[in-house]
Amino acid sequence: MAKVSVIVPVYNVEKYIRKCLDSIVSQTLNDLEIILVNDGSTDTSPAICEEYKRKDERIKMITQKNQGLSAARNAGLKDATGEYVIFIDSDDYIAENMLEILVENITKSSADAATCGIYNVYQSHMKPQYHKKEKYTCDNVEAYRQILIGQKIPASICNKLLRKECIKDLCFPVGRHYEDAFFHIDLMQQVKTVCVDTQPLYYYVHRSGSITTRKYQKSSYDIVEAYEKNIKMVREKYPELIPESEFRVFWAYFVVLDRMLQEKEYRNIEQYKHVKRYLKKHVKDIIKNPYFTRNRKIAAMVLKFNLELYKMLSRKDQKNKMVIS
Numbered sequence: 522m523a524k525v526s527v528i529v530p531v532y533n534v535e536k537y538i539r540k541c542l543d544s545i546v547s548q549t550l551n552d553l554e555i556i557l558v559n560d561g562s563t564d565t566s567p568a569i570c571e572e573y574k575r576k577d578e579r580i581k582m583i584t585q586k587n588q589g590l591s592a593a594r595n596a597g598l599k600d601a602t603g604e605y606v607i608f609i610d611s612d613d614y615i616a617e618n619m620l621e622i623l624v625e626n627i628t629k630s631s632a633d634a635a636t637c638g639i640y641n642v643y644q645s646h647m648k649p650q651y652h653k654k655e656k657y658t659c660d661n662v663e664a665y666r667q668i669l670i671g672q673k674i675p676a677s678i679c680n681k682l683l684r685k686e687c688i689k690d691l692c693f694p695v696g697r698h699y700e701d702a703f704f705h706i707d708l709m710q711q712v713k714t715v716c717v718d719t720q721p722l723y724y725y726v727h728r729s730g731s732i733t734t735r736k737y738q739k740s741s742y743d744i745v746e747a748y749e750k751n752i753k754m755v756r757e758k759y760p761e762l763i764p765e766s767e768f769r770v771f772w773a774y775f776v777v778l779d780r781m782l783q784e785k786e787y788r789n790i791e792q793y794k795h796v797k798r799y800l801k802k803h804v805k806d807i808i809k810n811p812y813f814t815r816n817r818k819i820a821a822m823v824l825k826f827n828l829e830l831y832k833m834l835s836r837k838d839q840k841n842k843m844v845i846s
Contacts, residue, residue, distance in 0.1 A: 523552070523603070523604035523605060523624065523628070524553070524554060524602070524603040524604055525550065525552065525553050525554070525603050525604075525605045525606070525607060525620055525682070526553075526554045526556060526597075526601035526602060526603030526605070526606045526607075526685070527545055527553055527554065527555045527556065527607055527609055528556045528558065528594060528597030528598060528601065528606065528607070528608050528609070529541065529542075529545070529555065529556065529557050529558065529597075529608075529609050529610075529611050530558045530560055530590050530593035530594055530608075530610070530611060531557055531558060531559050531560060531562060531566050531567070531570060531593075531611045532559075532560040532561065532562050532566070532587065532590075532593070532611070533562050533563060533564045533566060534564075534611045534612050535564045535565045535566050535569060537611060537612040537613075537726065537728075538569050538570065538611050538612075540614050541609065541610075541612065541613060541614050542557075542569075542573050543614075544614035544615045544616075544617065544724075545609065545615065546573065546577050546579070546580075547617055548615075548617060548618070548620045548621065549617055549618045549620075549621045550618075550620040550621040550624060553579050553603075553620070554579060554581070554601065554602060554603050555577070555579050555581070556581055556582075556583065556597045556600055556601060557570045557573075557580060557581070557582045557583070558582075558583045558584075558585065558593040558594070558596050558597045559582060559583065559584045559585070560588060560589070560590070560592070560593040561585065561586045561588070562587075566611075567582075567584070581600075583596050583600060588695065589695060589696065590700060591692075591693035591694055591695045591696070591697065591700045592693075592695045594608055594693045594700075595692045595693055595695070598688070598692070601685060603685060604684070604685060605624065605627065605682050605683065605684060605685060606683050606685045606688065607620070607623070607679070607681065607682045607683065608678050608679050609679055610679055610725075612726050612728060613679065613724055613725050613726050614724045614726075615722060615723055615724065616722040616724075618722070619637060619723065620682070622637065622718065622720070622722065623636075623637060623682035623718075623722075624682065626656075626716040626718055627682055627684070627716055629716075630658040630714065630716040631714070632658055632684075632712075632714040632715055632716040633684045633687045633711070633712035633713055633714055633715065634681055634682065634683050634687070634708075634712050634714075634715045634716070635682045635715070635716040635717075635718065636674050636680055636681050636682075636715060636716070636717050636718065637680050637718050637719075637720055637721065637722040637723060638650060638651050638673075638675065638680070638718070638719045638720055638721035638722065638723070639675045639679075639680050639721055639722075639723040639724070639725045640721045640723070640724045640725065641725055641727060642724050642725060642726045642727060643727050647724070649721040650671070650672060650675050650721070651673055651675075651719050651721075653719060654719055654720055655673065655717070655718075655719045656716075656717065656718045656719070656720075657716075657717055658714055658715065658716045658717070659714065659715055659717060660713065660714055661709050661710075661712050661713055662759055662761065662762065664709065664712070664714075664715035664717065665705075665709040665759065665762060665765075666762055666765050667717065668705055668709070669751075669762065669765035669766060669768065669769050670765055670768070670812055673717060673719050674715075674717060675725075676701060676702065676705065677701055677723075677725065678700075678701045678705070678708075679723060679725070680722075680723045683708070683712075684712075687708075687711045687712050688708065691704065691707050691708060691711065697740075697743050697747075698740045698741070698743040698744070699743045699744040699747050702744060702747035702748060702751065703747050703750070705751075706750060706751050706754055710754075710758070736780055736783045736784060737777070737780035737781045737783060737784055737787075737790065739791075741780050742777055742792055744773045744776055744777065745770070745773045745774060745777055747773070748766070748769045748770045748772075748773045749770060749773075751766055751769065751770075752766040752767065752769070752770050764810065764811070764812070765812065767806065767810060768810050768812040768813065771803060771806070771807050771810065771813070772813075774796055774800050775800065775817070775820075777792070777796050778796050778797060778800060779835045781793050781796065782831075782832050782835060797824070797828075800821065800824055801824060801825050804821050804822060804824070804825050807821040808821065808822070819834075820834050
């Protein structure tokens with residue numbers, strides 16, 4: 522089997538990094554190049570990485586000043602020598618046979634990428650993002666449709682094994698949050714076929730303080746800009762994906778609004794009025810969109826008439842997703 526470069530950005534994850542690295546070094550696929558990128562950590566994460574490096578000759582380490590997740594991934598990609606590349610976040614972990622399965626799938630299908638399902642890991646429980654087991658190969662348009670829907674192919678970059686030849690000229694946007702959303706816009710124009718396996722093999726840990734769980738800050742709006750950029754590209758090149766792209770834009774606005782409403786002075790946030798106005802303007806479109814759940818459609822209707830009730834529904838939804846501290 523061909524060599525896989527596993528790129529792991531590391532920044533202040535001393536509580537999680539051992540579990541992540543244990544899951545990688547114990548893979549049933551042995552031909553790995555494990556690239557740890559220390560992005561200016563100030564805790565004991567670098568020492569832990571050095572410890573693993575001394576024990577496993579497949580591990581190499583890059584150290585740089587803190588520049589963020591995108592810069593760390595880019596540094597790892599630049600140094601990768603494997604035929605295939607995968608990005609693993611250092612607070613997550615993977616099933617022991619994940620890489621072997623993905624390599625087998627990508628080689629047998631001659632695809633440019635292979636994906637697997639994920640488990641969402643919360644404080645009190647974990648659950649697969651998609652409950653049915655399916656396996657098939659499709660073109661990039663259908664794969665992108667599924668990424669935008671986010672069930673059969675979750676929108677994280679970390680559940681995807683990529684042929685390096687397809688991504689050698691791509692990079693993650695430095696200084697932006699929700700870098701996966703920006704990266705997928707370019708990635709899905711480079712790959713031709715994708716082998717999809719919905720079997721959950723990646724364990725995505727939802728922890729407090731992470732980018733996806735913290736309260737609103739100015740960079741939270743990056744997710745809206747990512748999917749607005751996405752729908753602009755879709756209208757030009759893949760018009761058949763407009764319904765899915767519209768779903769993601771509306772979804773991004775909901776994400777931002779829900780974070781804003783966690784703040785006491787949410788009315789003073791610069792983009793608050795625009796976000797609320799946008800969602801109220803598109804209530805009919807949200808209700809018609811086939812990808813929103815019944816509960817979210819109800820919330821959209823409530824938002825149009827009663828913000829306080831909408832806030833209650835939003836808080837209830839957040840409590841149902843207890844994160845790991």
